[in-house]
Amino acid sequence: VEKMSPTKAGGSLYKVDLPDDQIAKMLDWDKPLSQQSNEVQKALTALKDENGYDALQSLKTGYGANFQGATGQDILRALERNTSVTNGRPEVASSFLKKQGIPGIRYLDGGSRGAGAGSSNFVVFPGNENLLQILERNGKGLLAK
Numbered sequence: 001v002e003k004m005s006p007t008k009a010g011g012s013l014y015k016v017d018l019p020d021d022q023i024a025k026m027l028d029w030d031k032p033l034s035q036q037s038n039e040v041q042k043a044l045t046a047l048k049d050e051n052g053y054d055a056l057q058s059l060k061t062g063y064g065a066n067f068q069g070a071t072g073q074d075i076l077r078a079l080e081r082n083t084s085v086t087n088g089r090p091e092v093a094s095s096f097l098k099k100q101g102i103p104g105i106r107y108l109d110g111g112s113r114g115a116g117a118g119s120s121n122f123v124v125f126p127g128n129e130n131l132l133q134i135l136e137r138n139g140k141g142l143l144a145k
Contacts (some may be wrong), residue, residue, distance in 0.1 A: 029107035
């Protein structure tokens, strides 16, 4: 985690640890399905909505034979549009992915995006905060409990 100063508005900056085994399970926003981790590929190819239908069928139809080129962003957006998954509430898509064993998303940070590689930012889905271990707050180490 890159160190930055706390915001002037009184916020705090935390340095946290996200275990490597959880990072491997995260949906990579920038990569096509063919380059996602094995864990993510398995979870995505088995996605079924509440009626047992392929939750990504509309995306697969749109991409056709090139479905493996759909990025993590394409996949999440398709799930958000699938009312059988979200019941008209796009924010439910993250809960759906969480249930499939995908704890969050990763995406290239601003300095890496133009190069297409480099360091990443991570977002854990609600309910997965327990995966994080807080190491520092505002540059100060925390006492072990």
